[in-house]
Amino acid sequence: MRRATKIGLTVAALAIACAAAGWALTSPNRLSAEELAALPEGNAAAGERIFWAGGCASCHAAPQASGEAMLQLAGGVELESAFGTFVAPNISSDPDHGIGGWTASDFANAVRRGVAPDGQHYYPAFPYTSYSRMSDRDVADLFAFMQTLPAAASDAPAHRVSFPFTVRRGIGLWKRLYLNEQPQVALSGASEEAVRGQYLVEALGHCGECHTPRAVTGGLETDRWLGGRPNITPAGDIANWSETDIAYYLESGFTPDFDSAGGRMAAVVRNMARLPAEDREAIAAYLKAVPPVESQAESEEAAD
Incomplete structure (x- = not known):
């Protein structure tokens, strides 16, 4: 009986240790306080160039949008993949449906680390694995420019993905393989x-x-x-x-x-x-x- 108890306790301890390790490995890796403090004041005029170079409107404007409508970032473009269909969200200046309520730190963590303000991992359909190499200046300027764009009071449709890809916590492991600044x-x-x-x-x-x-x-x-x-x-x-x-x-x-x-x-x-x-x-x-x-x-x- 004692032997069985010891085995049971050992298995339980290993399970707890594995769960703790898994939780740590999949946790969001945000920018440090020092990195966030180094973000300069954004220049909206300079940020327009970054906006077009980054292709933001190609995914986040409405499908088939053109002209001035390219600056209305209500989202809705669908990106099909082997893992499901991802839909670009609203990133307009609307505080409730877009990113109008975000801080520069929220934006930097999203763009360079793929982490939402609430700590949730973004799917890598959002190309933060590339944006992770952006300079502090360009991140700040882009955010300043995007805050000048029209607000869109609507939500884009939800992603269409199946289990296990609905478990976003697992993206933390994926990031350890593919997210870097080199x-x-x-x-x-x-x-x-x-x-x-x-x-x-x-x-x-x-x-x-x-x-x-x-x-x-x-x-x-x-x-x-x-x-x-x-x-x-x-x-x-x-x-x-x-x-x-x-x-x-x-x-x-x-x-x-x-x-x-x-x-x-x-x-x-x-x-x-x-x-x-x-x-x-x-x-x-x-x-x-x-x-x-x-x-x-x-x-x-x-x-x-």
């Missing part, structure tokens, strides 16, 4: 322009979220950075494009072969066209400087 690639000997482009692509533009293959867990396969479909590395689908070609495409949507951007890329071009020319040129310089990745189809043929 550059995705090392640019040895790259120009200052390419280095600036790296920030625009890897952080603000979050280009890798669409152009990098994903593992079954939904995380990016960073060893194939930007080598997805389409592959936008120097060995991929734009291998024959010059930096001028890339910059012009980002401004106009026209390829060197006189084709035009379609699908979600059309929205990206509308955003990129609002940036200064030097930003598009920096992006082009970075895309020519990243390590080449062989296209997946070519890799499969070589394996055969």
Whole structure:
């Protein structure tokens, strides 16, 4: 009886220890008090550039919105995935339905850590794994600009996901694998322009979220950075494009072969066209400087 009691107590202790470890590992990792204190006062005028570079309107404006309606961030765009359908929420300045009641600290934790003001994890359909690399200045400026935009007094539809993905606590473990602030690639000997482009692509533009293959867990396969479909590395689908070609495409949507951007890329071009020319040129310089990745189809043929 004593032996059975000891075994039972040992099992109970292990269960409690595992539960405590799991709770700790899945807990939200917010920015520190020191990091939040370092946030500067935001400049709304400067924040408009960050808004377009970050593609905020592409997901958070109403579906098919154009013109001034792009600044009405009521949400509603649906993002389909293997884990369910995620719906972009209202991030307008409305205090009840949007983020009008947030502080700059709330916004910084959401953008760079994927944590809501109430401590809940956001789904990584919100590309905070890229935004985690944003500078304090750009975070503050973006928040200041977004507070100037119209309020929308409505809620977007709920996400449509099934168990176990409804248990958001588990995202804490996923973040430990995929959320960091380090550059995705090392640019040895790259120009200052390419280095600036790296920030625009890897952080603000979050280009890798669409152009990098994903593992079954939904995380990016960073060893194939930007080598997805389409592959936008120097060995991929734009291998024959010059930096001028890339910059012009980002401004106009026209390829060197006189084709035009379609699908979600059309929205990206509308955003990129609002940036200064030097930003598009920096992006082009970075895309020519990243390590080449062989296209997946070519890799499969070589394996055969």
